[in-house]
Amino acid sequence: MPAMATPLMSARHAVSDLAQAMELCFEKGWADGLPVVPPTEPAVRAMLAAAGLEPDQQIAFITNRQVAVTAEKVAINAVMAGCRPAFMPVVVAAVEGIGDPRWAYHGPGTSTAGAAVLMIVNGPVARALDFNSGDNLFGPGWRANATVGRAVRLVMRNVIGSLPGTLDRGTLGHPGKLSYVIAENELDSPWTALHVERGFRAEQSTVTVMAAEAPHQFYNQLSSTAAGLLTTCCDDMRISGNVVGQPQYALVLAGEHMRTIAAEGWTKADIRKFVFEHTRNSVAHLKRTERLAGPVAPGDETTLRPLVASPEDILVVAAGGRAGAFSAYIPGWGSRKASEAVTTLIKDRRA
Amino acid sequence: MAGFEILDPTVEPRQQPLTYVARPESIKGRRIGLVENTKFNSDRLLQKIGDILIREYGAAEARMWRKHNSSVPAHDEIIDEAKRGVDVVVAGIGD
Numbered sequence: 001m002p003a004m005a006t007p008l009m010s011a012r013h014a015v016s017d018l019a020q021a022m023e024l025c026f027e028k029g030w031a032d033g034l035p036v037v038p039p040t041e042p043a044v045r046a047m048l049a050a051a052g053l054e055p056d057q058q059i060a061f062i063t064n065r066q067v068a069v070t071a072e073k074v075a076i077n078a079v080m081a082g083c084r085p086a087f088m089p090v091v092v093a094a095v096e097g098i099g100d101p102r103w104a105y106h107g108p109g110t111s112t113a114g115a116a117v118l119m120i121v122n123g124p125v126a127r128a129l130d131f132n133s134g135d136n137l138f139g140p141g142w143r144a145n146a147t148v149g150r151a152v153r154l155v156m157r158n159v160i161g162s163l164p165g166t167l168d169r170g171t172l173g174h175p176g177k178l179s180y181v182i183a184e185n186e187l188d189s190p191w192t193a194l195h196v197e198r199g200f201r202a203e204q205s206t207v208t209v210m211a212a213e214a215p216h217q218f219y220n221q222l223s224s225t226a227a228g229l230l231t232t233c234c235d236d237m238r239i240s241g242n243v244v245g246q247p248q249y250a251l252v253l254a255g256e257h258m259r260t261i262a263a264e265g266w267t268k269a270d271i272r273k274f275v276f277e278h279t280r281n282s283v284a285h286l287k288r289t290e291r292l293a294g295p296v297a298p299g300d301e302t303t304l305r306p307l308v309a310s311p312e313d314i315l316v317v318a319a320g321g322r323a324g325a326f327s328a329y330i331p332g333w334g335s336r337k338a339s340e341a342v343t344t345l346i347k348d349r350r351a
Numbered sequence: 352m353a354g355f356e357i358l359d360p361t362v363e364p365r366q367q368p369l370t371y372v373a374r375p376e377s378i379k380g381r382r383i384g385l386v387e388n389t390k391f392n393s394d395r396l397l398q399k400i401g402d403i404l405i406r407e408y409g410a411a412e413a414r415m416w417r418k419h420n421s422s423v424p425a426h427d428e429i430i431d432e433a434k435r436g437v438d439v440v441v442a443g444i445g446d
Contacts, residue, residue: 008358010358010359010360011358011359012356012357012358012359013356013357013358013359014354014355014356015354015355015356015357016354017354021355021357024357025357028359028361030360030361038355038357039357039358039360040355040356040357040358041356041358044358064424066367067362068362070362073360073361073362076358076359076360077360080360104422104423106422106423107420107421107422107423108422110422111422154360158360158361158362159360159361159362293391334420334422335420337419337420338420338421338422338423339422
């Protein structure tokens with residue numbers, strides 16, 4: 001530790017051993033249901049050093065909660081989540097994202113609709129830190145994917161106060177609330193990477209946060225055309241999520257589907273346009289299925305309501321295993337007007 | 352293993368002193384503001400409340416504002432206009 005290190009301001013709790021430390025974290029209500037790594041000062045300092053942050057630096061301010069999220073608290077929770085120090089800049093970027101007014105923390109952090117924070121990592125950092133972008137994409141097995149999302153959720157719980165049953169009122173929630181982190185498979189993707197589409201350079205690294213439902217897997221082991229695969233996708237997707245709210249969507253195209261669609265020269269923009277046009281619902285159908293109020297009126301059969309407000313509200317990501325004719329769409333929370341995906345730069349602040 | 356210390360991961364929210372305007376003893380002659388949050392039927396519910404406050408309790412008038420969406424606080428325009436133009440505000444959700 002440097003002699004002149006800025007002091008850490010957090011309260012300290014004495015424990016006799018590792019087991020007691022882990023139990024104390026449960027007793028205090030600091031854990032997510034799984035054991036956490038006890039946050040000692042050396043571990044927290046290593047986390048701060050790896051990100052080049054002073055402990056009192058503010059990472060986000062959550063207006064509705066009047067909570068300043070400092071680097072010290074992010075570091076403590078990142079240690080608890082099991083992060084390596086090298087992951088800290090990614091955690092920080094994600095916390096900046098959920099603190100952005102466009103993400104609008106209060107809604108997705110609190111809502112009964114039970115959103116998780118989907119995080120999509122792009123750029124060289126994703127590969128250097130071994131974020132999974134392939135097999136078992138949303139499943140367990142990769143420390144970076146499992147602990148970075150967990151760290152963000154622990155920050156939400158311990159710093160911002162999003163505790164289930166109080167300020168996190170998710171009716172059902174979903175397993176992504178433990179961790180929901182993927183990387184884009186930029187090495188195999190034929191398409192422009194998500195972060196480049198969203199205004200960053202390819203050599204920069206970013207994390208995109210989107211308030212999101214669970215992934216919905218769709219099957220098509222039959223078609224060998226882009227339109228065929230995406231027709232199936234759209235048929236699955238057309239009635240999903242907050243169907244009348246026009247949220248954003250993530251569309252995660254895995255290896256086989258990715259190659260089939262790309263073989264016809266389709267770009268991500270082509271995919272978005274097709275999906276936008278083929279996921280519209282007639283007002284009549286939305287009324288008959290009790291999603292819109294009122295009797296079916298003349299013209300309702302032919303009046304089409306888009307699932308998303310704009311094709312740009314479909315975030316297309318190349319990720320998932322090389323084998324298997326499956327992909328997934330992920331409905332965003334609520335509506336784009338209430339929360340939108342935010343992409344932040346993963347910064348190297350070390351001097 | 353020797354004992355050691357762990358750091359507290361939580362924070363206390365910044366304290367916000369809040370003072371409430373005293374409730375009026377009567378709303379007779381008062382101007383009512385209704386803040387609608389965009390949820391389905393929120394506007395109808397609040398309009399009925401406004402009508403009852405006028406018809407049965409003698410309120411002078413009722414006017415409604417619509418928030419940008421249900422997850423955000425009432426925006427500045429609503430707050431500014433409400434400060435100037437109404438005496439009592441009723442806000443509600445519609446589900």
